[in-house]
Amino acid sequence: MQEIEQYRIREVKEHDLEGLIEMYMTLSERTLYFLRSNSFTPGEVREMHSRVDGEKIFSVVAVNDRKVLGEARLIRYSDTSAEFGIIVHDLYQNRGIGQALLKKIIEICREKRIKRLIGFCSEENEVALHIYKKYGFKVEKIIENHHSSMNGRVLRLSIHPNLVKS
Numbered sequence: 001m002q003e004i005e006q007y008r009i010r011e012v013k014e015h016d017l018e019g020l021i022e023m024y025m026t027l028s029e030r031t032l033y034f035l036r037s038n039s040f041t042p043g044e045v046r047e048m049h050s051r052v053d054g055e056k057i058f059s060v061v062a063v064n065d066r067k068v069l070g071e072a073r074l075i076r077y078s079d080t081s082a083e084f085g086i087i088v089h090d091l092y093q094n095r096g097i098g099q100a101l102l103k104k105i106i107e108i109c110r111e112k113r114i115k116r117l118i119g120f121c122s123e124e125n126e127v128a129l130h131i132y133k134k135y136g137f138k139v140e141k142i143i144e145n146h147h148s149s150m151n152g153r154v155l156r157l158s159i160h161p162n163l164v165k166s
């Protein structure tokens with residue numbers, strides 16, 4: 001792990017692109033394992049960044065100066081439902097950043113009156129499952145052949161953002 005004394009959680013900005021590319025390009029195989037079976041490309045990260053519009057697609061980052069330590073994304077399916085995903089770079093995992101990003105996503109959902117927040121997670125992903133259950137997510141469904149290239153069986157979890165425990 002690397003020493004980072006402090007970080008800020010905020011919505012992504014235009015100038016975060018380079019930091020995001022750096023983060024996504026240096027994820028370990030272990031972290032990628034829980035997300036997908038192939039690496040990210042800089043073009044893909046640029047595309048993901050360009051799609052953030054603050055209406056349908058949101059991105060929240062944990063930053064230290066220009067360094068991006070983690071990102072959570074929220075994709076609205078409808079006026080009242082949305083899906084989220086979180087990544088914290090290997091060097092900064094297990095120090096509360098994932099939970100801080102999740103809290104911010106839940107805050108945005110409350111502001112936007114989202115009533116159903118959904119997350120997908122490999123059933124082997126003990127850390128993510130620990131966090132999601134801690135915040136009150138319930139497993140809705142076990143999906144054998146999820147369309148993403150996430151490894152292992154995939155769980156679909158959801159909460160009502162107004163009923164969050166922590």
Ligand SMILES: CC(C)(COP(=O)(O)OP(=O)(O)OC[C@H]1O[C@@H](n2cnc3c(N)ncnc32)[C@H](O)[C@@H]1OP(=O)(O)O)[C@@H](O)C(=O)NCCC(=O)NCCS
Nearest residue numbers: 034086087088093094095096097098099120121126128130
């Ligand atoms: C999942 C992820 C986002 C969590 O972010 P993080 O910053 O490391 O998480 P935090 O530090 O906020 O919280 C870690 C929690 O897991 C707990 N934990 C650590 N190792 C654990 C384990 N092996 N089993 C269960 N819980 C564990 C910690 O104790 C802590 O919980 P606590 O605050 O109740 O004590 C991050 O590990 C990650 O990016 N992983 C790879 C990508 C991924 O899996 N994304 C989610 C896809 S569904």
